[in-house]
Amino acid sequence: MTAIRVAIVGLGKIAKDQHIPAIAGTTGIELVAVASRHASIAGTPHFATLEELLATGPAIDAVALCTPPLVRHAQAAAALKAGKHVLLEKPPGATIGELTPLISAARQSGKTLFATWHSRFAPAVEPARAFLAERQIKSVAVEWKEDVKVWHPRQEWIWQPGGFGVFDPGINALSILTRILPRPFFLTQAELSFPGNRGAPIAADLNFSDAAGLPIRAEFDWRQTGPQTWDIKVVTDGGVLTLSSGGSRLDLDGRTLVDEKPAEYRGIYRRFVELIANGVSDVDLSPLVHVADAFMAGRRREVEPFIGE
Numbered sequence: 001m002t003a004i005r006v007a008i009v010g011l012g013k014i015a016k017d018q019h020i021p022a023i024a025g026t027t028g029i030e031l032v033a034v035a036s037r038h039a040s041i042a043g044t045p046h047f048a049t050l051e052e053l054l055a056t057g058p059a060i061d062a063v064a065l066c067t068p069p070l071v072r073h074a075q076a077a078a079a080l081k082a083g084k085h086v087l088l089e090k091p092p093g094a095t096i097g098e099l100t101p102l103i104s105a106a107r108q109s110g111k112t113l114f115a116t117w118h119s120r121f122a123p124a125v126e127p128a129r130a131f132l133a134e135r136q137i138k139s140v141a142v143e144w145k146e147d148v149k150v151w152h153p154r155q156e157w158i159w160q161p162g163g164f165g166v167f168d169p170g171i172n173a174l175s176i177l178t179r180i181l182p183r184p185f186f187l188t189q190a191e192l193s194f195p196g197n198r199g200a201p202i203a204a205d206l207n208f209s210d211a212a213g214l215p216i217r218a219e220f221d222w223r224q225t226g227p228q229t230w231d232i233k234v235v236t237d238g239g240v241l242t243l244s245s246g247g248s249r250l251d252l253d254g255r256t257l258v259d260e261k262p263a264e265y266r267g268i269y270r271r272f273v274e275l276i277a278n279g280v281s282d283v284d285l286s287p288l289v290h291v292a293d294a295f296m297a298g299r300r301r302e303v304e305p306f307i308g309e
């Protein structure tokens with residue numbers, strides 16, 4: 001099989017940190033072009049926009065859209081129209097509705113649409129899912145607390161409506177929860193804290209439940225300094241399971257079961273190659289639905305203005 005020729009669109013932090021090395025390390029796919037207004041890679045054909053790349057660039061089979069969610073729909077639609085497979089960074093869109101025509105377009109053109117959830121490829125996630133499938137679950141507590149100044153410096157888009165605010169990292173926790181819990185769950189209560197000078201929340205307190213009344217609590221906060229927390233604690237009849245470090249580590253009653261360096265983006269590109277080979281798409285919108293529900297039904301309160309660097 002010849003390698004899938006992929007172009008990266010939006011050469012920002014995640015494209016540089018993760019997509020480039022993951023593509024280089026994955027059999028069956030190669031980077032052949034970049035479309036980004038302000039950034040390029042030496043030796044790789046560069047175009048300012050996706051439109052320019054599609055019109056005048058080298059032949060490509062696929063695009064990896066690493067731009068912010070607000071601009072991704074138009075790019076995905078253009079790429080599918082041009083007959084390309086499309087990989088979407090998370091969150092897959094700025095709204096749920098905009099995904100429907102993309103799913104239809106992919107189906108009609110027989111191309112792959114892959115809505116990635118990188119945290120689901122963390123090493124402790126599948127072992128946690130297998131453990132929980134066999135247990136009675138009593139409660140779930142999520143703490144996703146990080147310092148926005150460290151992880152998102154100068155990212156103005158993230159503070160705009162449609163930029164998700166603290167749900168940009170928080171949706172990673174929801175992508176893990178929707179994978180590891182055996183039953184669907186739904187939002188029952190939410191409080192979102194918006195800095196007076198920003199269009200997106202800096203913190204969110206969420207409560208969910210499921211058909212069996214399971215209590216699920218999630219706290220997302222971008223104001224955490226010092227040690228960062230990306231933990232999910234699940235109390236079960238077989239012990240307390242703790243996923244920490246964003247899904248890299250798994251402990252049961254304090255005994256470590258998994259503690260591995262994550263290679264999430266290798267997993268993403270292996271899956272992309274596999275999906276294309278099988279002629280199928282993978283679009284699970286459940287994490288995005290929970291975020292939309294929080295914006296729809298959550299109480300909003302104003303907190304002190306956020307001053308960036």
Ligand code: NAP
Nearest residue numbers: 010011012013014036037038039066067069089090091157
């Ligand atoms: P970023 O550093 O801001 O990079 C995004 C790039 O997209 C920019 O460098 C910019 O490149 C391009 N772009 C095109 N239109 C844009 C617009 N209207 N506003 C801003 N940039 C625009 O963001 P990122 O951190 O890489 O995040 C991109 C996506 O990846 C997000 O959905 C995020 O949730 C996801 N993600 C990020 C991380 C992370 O650790 N940062 C981890 C996992 C997933 P040009 O100016 O050159 O066009």
